[in-house]
């Protein structure tokens with residue numbers, strides 16, 4: 241049987257010009273575009289980023305992918321999503337699943353790909369890498385993410401704040417994803433460690449709503465949005481303009 245192929249296309253965390261040429265070429269040449277949407281039928285960030293590249297012949301397949309932590313609900317949603325795209329693949333059509341940031345970095349694409357692979361192992365799947373949010377945030381901050389022999393740690397949603405203290409003991413650079421909901425507690429720990437002036441916050445990187453805080457000293461009671469990244473860099477290094 242001549243199956244189509246599932247492509248995972250990284251569309252960047254915000255700026256459409258951050259999409260790679262390979263990602264854009266594959267996106268344009270694929271007739272079926274699968275994309276996350278919420279229960280209200282609102283398309284996710286990935287769609288908003290690539291909307292301008294869409295062409296009339298392309299069929300959109302919105303997939304309901306809920307924003308929950310319950311594994312049972314998620315597994316059902318990934319299975320339903322695979323059932324939606326499977327008829328196209330079985331008809332020999334390629335499907336491009338678009339993902340905000342990079343498809344291999346905390347992305348739903350990984351779960352969809354694994355579910356498809358378990359159900360139909362003969363269908364091939366390929367990921368196209370791209371810019372992920374920590375790299376874009378470092379660029380917005382005008383600092384490197386790492387130099388020399390610096391160790392970099394990435395923590396996803398923080399469920400255990402002791403973990404943050406432990407990691408801060410050995411890493412030179414710490415990236416905290418999904419920091420919005422725990423920002424107050426994180427701020428208190430960073431204050432205790434004397435690292436507030438070494439911690440930067442970037443919100444909505446690559447969007448018109450982007451905000452950059454070079455340090456978080458004055459953000460004690462601040463509530464960042466979900467799309468925020470905190471970067472703690474123990475040594476000072478930046479290439480910012482020196483304004484008087």
Ligand SMILES: C[S@@+](CC[C@H](N)C(=O)[O-])C[C@H]1O[C@@H](n2cnc3c(N)ncnc32)[C@H](O)[C@@H]1O
Pocket residue numbers: 253254340341342343345346347371372373374416417418419442443444445446447466467468469
């Ligand atoms: C589920 S992860 C998705 C990561 C994404 N695949 C990537 O490559 O960056 C969502 C988290 O990524 C970070 N993030 C993604 N896009 C962002 C953006 N445009 N600005 C700031 N943070 C972002 C935030 O920490 C957010 O809570």
